[in-house]
Amino acid sequence: xxxxxxxxxxxxxxxxxxxxxxxxxxxxxxxxxxxxxxxxxxxxxxxxxxxxxxxxxxxxxxxxxxxxxxxxxxxxxxxxxxxxxxxxxxxxxxxxxxxx
Amino acid sequence: xxxxxxxxxxxxxxxxxxxxxxxxxxxxxxxxxxxxxxxxxxxxxxxxxxxxxxxxxxxxxxxxxxxxxxxxxxxxxxxxxxxxxxxxxxxxxxxxxxxxxxxxxxxxxxxxxxxxxxxxxxxxxxxxxxxxxxxxxxxxxxxxxxxxxxxxxxxxxxxxxxxxxxxxxxx
Numbered sequence: 001x002x003x004x005x006x007x008x009x010x011x012x013x014x015x016x017x018x019x020x021x022x023x024x025x026x027x028x029x030x031x032x033x034x035x036x037x038x039x040x041x042x043x044x045x046x047x048x049x050x051x052x053x054x055x056x057x058x059x060x061x062x063x064x065x066x067x068x069x070x071x072x073x074x075x076x077x078x079x080x081x082x083x084x085x086x087x088x089x090x091x092x093x094x095x096x097x098x099x100x
Numbered sequence: 101x102x103x104x105x106x107x108x109x110x111x112x113x114x115x116x117x118x119x120x121x122x123x124x125x126x127x128x129x130x131x132x133x134x135x136x137x138x139x140x141x142x143x144x145x146x147x148x149x150x151x152x153x154x155x156x157x158x159x160x161x162x163x164x165x166x167x168x169x170x171x172x173x174x175x176x177x178x179x180x181x182x183x184x185x186x187x188x189x190x191x192x193x194x195x196x197x198x199x200x201x202x203x204x205x206x207x208x209x210x211x212x213x214x215x216x217x218x219x220x221x222x223x224x225x226x227x228x229x230x231x232x233x234x235x236x237x238x239x240x241x242x243x244x245x246x247x248x249x250x251x252x253x254x255x256x257x258x259x260x261x262x263x264x265x266x267x268x269x270x271x
Contacts, residue, residue, distance in 0.1 A: 001109065002220045005154070008117050010211035012143075014204040015124045021200035027133060027178050031140050034171060035124055038147055041159075049154045054226035056239050059156045063236070066159075066166050067251050071258035073171050077178040078262035084182040085268075 005046035012039035026083075026090045030076050037069045112153055119146035137175045144168040155226060158233045 012035055019032030041062040048058025084090055123143030127136045144167040151160035240248055 001113075003215050003218075004110075004113060004117075005150075006215045007212060008120065008150075010208055010215065011121060012124055013211070014208040015121075015128060017207060018200050018204040019128050021203065022197045023128075025133060027175055027182075028127075028136055030178075031127060031137065031175060034167070035127070035140070035143070038144065038167070041163075042147060042150060045151055045154045045156045045159060048156070049226045050220065052221070054224055056235055059159050059232075059236060060239055060244060062156075062159050063162060063240075064247060064251060066162055067255060070166050070170060071255050073174055074262040075258050075265070077174050078265035080178055081181050081266045088183075090182045 002046055002050035005042060005050070009039040009042040009046070012036075012042065024091045024093055026080050026092050026095075029092060030073065030080070033076075034069060034073065037065060041065055109153065113150070116146045116149045116153065119143070120150065133179050134176065137172055137179070140175075141168050141172040144172070156232065158236050 016032045016035035016039060019035065020029050023029050023032065044058045044062040044065070048054060048056065048062075051058070080090060083095060087094055120143045123139045123141075123146060126139035127143065130136050130139060144163060148160040148163040148168065151157075151163060
């Protein structure tokens with residue numbers, strides 16, 4: 001049963017990785033990042049039930065991850081709004097001033 | 101390899117997995133940005149159901165509150181605050197997209213091989229405690245009090261920073 005959960009988490013992580021790499025809209029990139037974080041959470045909770053030493057610590061760590069992810073989402077949306085004010089777009093390939 | 105007994109847990113797992121992967125794939129493939137966020141919320145709710153299946157009720161409700169509630173609404177706010185003409189821009193670089201697909205598939209192949217090759221054996225049964233929330237609270241406020249306080253400081257700093265970033269410059 002554990003390997004089913006791990007496979008599901010791997011699928012989710014790879015979908016998130018693809019979205020992060022290939023999407024041009026910054027909000028969708030952020031959503032894909034959240035998807036990857038959720039895949040990690042699923043792994044933590046699956047190991048907390050089916051791992052070698054089952055304990056509640058995995059669930060606790062996933063709560064920590066959720067908290068950090070919430071802070072990350074708030075900061076990211078704030079940066080996105082500031083960037084939109086400065087550049088007038090949310091497409092990630094428009095944010096290339098430091099490359100020039 | 102796939103010698104899985106068809107039990108009740110497996111059936112429920114399959115239903116939730118369908119919801120989650122369907123939501124995630126729809127998020128990748130839909131046209132409009134708001135629809136993408138809604139399908140993502142469906143995937144988050146499916147993950148919450150999966151957590152209930154894994155005896156993590158408290159984390160499941162945190163997931164519904166934080167992800168399906170707060171993060172989705174925050175993303176919709178982000179869409180509303182920035183100008184979108186409704187359509188997500190199509191990728192114009194086919195080479196870039198192909199490389200992303202190849203990278204993601206390679207990573208999945210690697211992970212799948214590692215999962216299949218590993219021998220997971222559980223020595224003890226999982227005891228989620230009489231009351232899952234009570235057990236997590238006791239663990240959080242006894243063993244993990246320092247990370248908890250650090251996280252509260254991180255959240256405070258992050259939200260003050262978000263307000264400072266998004267505040268309009270007085271010019």
